[in-house]
Amino acid sequence: xxxxxxxxxxxxxxxxxxxxxxxxxxxxxxxxxxxxxxxxxxxxxxxxxxxxxxxxxxxxxxxxxxxxxxxxxxxxxxxxxxxxxxxxxxxxxxxxxxxxxxxxxxxxxxxxxxxxxxxxxxxxxxxxxxxxxxxxxxxxxxxxxxxxxxxxxxxxxxxxxxxxxxxxxxxxxxxxxxxxxxxxxxxxxxxxxxxxxxxxxxxxxxxxxxxxxxxxxxxxxxxxxxxxxxxxxxxxxxx
Amino acid sequence: xxxxxxxxxxxxxxxxxxxxxxxxxxxxxxxxxxxxxxxxxxxxxxxxxxxxxxxxxxxxxxxxxxxxxxxxxxxxxxxxxxxxxxxxxxxxxxxxxxxxxxxxxxxxxxxxxxxxxxxxxxxxxxxxxxxxxxxxxxxxxxxxxxxxxxxxxxxxxxxxxxxxxxxxxxxxxxxxxxxxxxxxxxxxxxxxxxxxxxxxxxxxxxxxxxxx
Numbered sequence: 001x002x003x004x005x006x007x008x009x010x011x012x013x014x015x016x017x018x019x020x021x022x023x024x025x026x027x028x029x030x031x032x033x034x035x036x037x038x039x040x041x042x043x044x045x046x047x048x049x050x051x052x053x054x055x056x057x058x059x060x061x062x063x064x065x066x067x068x069x070x071x072x073x074x075x076x077x078x079x080x081x082x083x084x085x086x087x088x089x090x091x092x093x094x095x096x097x098x099x100x101x102x103x104x105x106x107x108x109x110x111x112x113x114x115x116x117x118x119x120x121x122x123x124x125x126x127x128x129x130x131x132x133x134x135x136x137x138x139x140x141x142x143x144x145x146x147x148x149x150x151x152x153x154x155x156x157x158x159x160x161x162x163x164x165x166x167x168x169x170x171x172x173x174x175x176x177x178x179x180x181x182x183x184x185x186x187x188x189x190x191x192x193x194x195x196x197x198x199x200x201x202x203x204x205x206x207x208x209x210x211x212x213x214x215x216x217x218x219x220x221x222x223x224x225x226x227x228x229x230x231x232x233x234x235x236x237x238x239x
Numbered sequence: 240x241x242x243x244x245x246x247x248x249x250x251x252x253x254x255x256x257x258x259x260x261x262x263x264x265x266x267x268x269x270x271x272x273x274x275x276x277x278x279x280x281x282x283x284x285x286x287x288x289x290x291x292x293x294x295x296x297x298x299x300x301x302x303x304x305x306x307x308x309x310x311x312x313x314x315x316x317x318x319x320x321x322x323x324x325x326x327x328x329x330x331x332x333x334x335x336x337x338x339x340x341x342x343x344x345x346x347x348x349x350x351x352x353x354x355x356x357x358x359x360x361x362x363x364x365x366x367x368x369x370x371x372x373x374x375x376x377x378x379x380x381x382x383x384x385x386x387x388x389x390x391x392x393x394x395x396x397x398x399x400x401x402x403x404x405x406x407x408x409x410x411x412x413x414x415x416x417x418x419x420x421x422x423x424x425x426x427x428x429x430x431x432x433x434x435x436x437x438x439x440x441x442x443x444x445x446x447x448x449x450x451x
Contacts, residue, residue: 043407189371205360205399206392209367214360216353226357228364 011064042217090159149180269384
């Protein structure tokens with residue numbers, strides 16, 4: 001039976017007060033299981049980014065509950081939440097957000113170092129994570145020596161290193177060409193198929209189609225979801 | 240017609256018979272567009288009538304072999320070098336549905352767009368999953384199949400982009416208070432309108448005339 005990694009229960013978020021109040025999310029119910037990739041689509045201003053930052057414990061909902069890996073974050077202190085984020089969640093951003101002064105391996109192991117892992121253990125976990133994105137031979141390279149696609153793969157390795165199991169990706173292919181974007185998605189998909197969970201915000205329908213489920217937001221509300229059926233249904237029995 | 244030209248192109252590689260030509264066509268297009276053997280024989284009859292192929296020997300199993308003529312080879316060359324012209328008068332069912340729906344009072348066209356977007360997105364997900372099951376081609380057959388799948392993926396993506404565009408266009412129109420026209424409009428004049436030539440769909444759309 002699959003494990004629930006993230007649950008949003010009736011989550012709403014409002015910015016500002018009185019006449020200047022703006023509602024970003026309204027009554028969002030969303031669950032992400034281990035081994036599941038969910039894409040979030042919607043027009044600019046529909047609430048996609050707010051949803052992602054709430055899912056990552058970076059923004060507090062105005063109402064509703066967020067449960068990350070079985071833990072209700074509303075009852076946690078800031079310090080406990082920071083530890084949960086560091087140990088459970090991995091972020092992947094459009095512009096990679098790697099630290100230029102650190103090598104690929106050092107970037108990947110940074111969250112483990114912050115979590116006081118022993119150097120030898122964090123190095124082993126970092127190399128494992130880099131191996132999972134086919135970049136172990138670039139462990140000693142600095143970000144400037146890597147292509148955009150390779151930098152994003154390092155970011156994915158950082159997002160899943162150690163005990164991290166929920167990847168939160170904000171337009172992870174936005175700065176990449178079509179082919180490199182697909183390579184990165186393949187890596188992300190591979191990690192999900194190996195048991196991670198992922199929530200990915202994207203404008204690109206072709207890239208969203210890599211997800212198991214696609215959630216559409218309009219004016220802060222979920223207005224529809226689509227999920228995959230069998231390819232054979234679509235293509236007939238020919239293949 | 241692509242089946243006719245495809246069969247001719249396959250025959251340009253060597254003589255063959257109907258059932259085998261059907262199998263070759265399906266193999267080379269990833270079985271995405273199955274055709275029946277009757278369609279193959281009709282095509283062969285027309286190709287023979289047009290002097291592009293000739294009927295040859297019959298083997299011991301009764302298979303009638305066809306061979307390409309010089310004119311047929313030239314036709315294949317011309318086909319491969321020419322761009323595909325899409326029939327401009329083909330009706331786009333979805334575009335017509337939205338165009339009519341936007342004129343009907345009381346219809347939630349935004350919901351029509353949402354339902355269609357989800358349906359097309361599911362198709363796109365299925366195609367993507369099918370593609371990912373064999374995205375590292377090891378033969379020209381697999382490569383051909385991937386080209387077909389890619390084509391279907393980009394068509395689905397284009398439809399979703401158009402739906403997104405339509406969605407924001409409709410929202411802007413709604414904000415401006417643009418409402419559906421309620422009464423049936425009187426035709427401008429009776430009888431068949433005089434027309435000196437037949438407009439293409441693109442011309443008709445540009446001129447603001449009704450698409451055929």
